[in-house]
Amino acid sequence: MRLFKSDFLEFFTHIHPIVVVIIWLPVALFFLGYGILEALARALWVQIPLGFGLGLFLWSFTEYTLHRFVFHFRPRTPFQERLIFLFHGIHHVQPQCKTRLVMPPIVSIPLSLIFYGLFWLIFNRLLAAPHWLGPTFAGFIAGYLGYDLIHYATHHLPMRRGIWKTLKRHHMQHHYKTPDQRFGVSSPLWDYVWGTQGKRKGQD
Template sequence: MADTHKPSTSREAMRIFKSDFLEFFTHIHPGMVLAIWVPIIGIFLYLSGVNALPGVFPWYAIAGYVLGIGIWTLAEYVLHRWLFHYHAKSEAGKRITFIFHGVHHMQPMVKTRLVMPPMVSLPLGALFFGLYYLVFDLILNAPHWLYPTFAGFATGYLAYDMIHYSVHHFNLKGRFFKWVRKHHMEHHVQTPDERFGVTSPTWDYVFHTEPSKTPKKEKEQADS
């Protein structure tokens, strides 16, 4: 994989596949992600209402939605750290990890390779929905939690893709967005094997991949 410590500032996308057909699917506009996932989230919120427990205030739907967002932050960390940054040993494995994520580290300013392609996000979404169905419907016998929790999970994913695109290409205002941009850019430039959280640093602290900050005085002494 390319040296992630020296990303290119080029906005012209390098070619990944010889096939024009396959190459086409490596370029995704963020509007496509919104067009696909906003209706999906809407459908699952609708199903949350249709499958609500009769005569009971749907507090579980609110709790499930928030829980789903929280689960996404963990999934985001796990996918980013152990799948996208998998250190493959075989040439085929290195090629796959480069296509998945290495090309983004090599060319972080290419707009059409910042959001997850639907050919990846939709199968992953189906896989996670299957896991949710297994847990909430078959194991816990609580099917009324299934739809709102997955809706929250999908909302977390959508927020991740939109935030990731924005931190690379928009001058976002506000303390939170400035921090998110700084944190993610440090992952790209300084610590490609740390700072895996994009929307939240929570799991970086839990799994000790958030670098400790060197006090300013110590840094000045080290630099002198």
């Protein structure tokens, strides 16, 4: 399904999952390395694992929030309806389209700059703890990268065992049973926190 009449614009709506690895893995490694250099200078290593873990945690909340309140926003005008369809609606219309399962860089790069600005403001200005910025933002980007790859896998890999089976089932139920629930992709944590996890096993 085409989203734009322009071939130029249409090109940017199709993204292979390897693209997000090529772009975001180096970014995550850069900020992690930056954090390690900060730790060497301060002889204080605790912020590396704690900051990275905090970044993963913050990403999981961001993922849930964006998916629930932005991607599934109920439009009130034709413009809003078109915008939401471009962002996420097309994915629910064609959930198995292999080139529309990860976020296009034309969207993810500006968003990452906004989030980096927020992280910088919080850690460098409000908390006066710049040494936490590197590992925390690295964890945040790693969380995003994991989300995109897990999302692709839930649609195109078997994922028949353990946590992978649980994640796939959770997301497939979001698509085919409860589109207004089960918003977590890389983790169902916040669905349980906010009560959007759907019915329990045996009630589906």
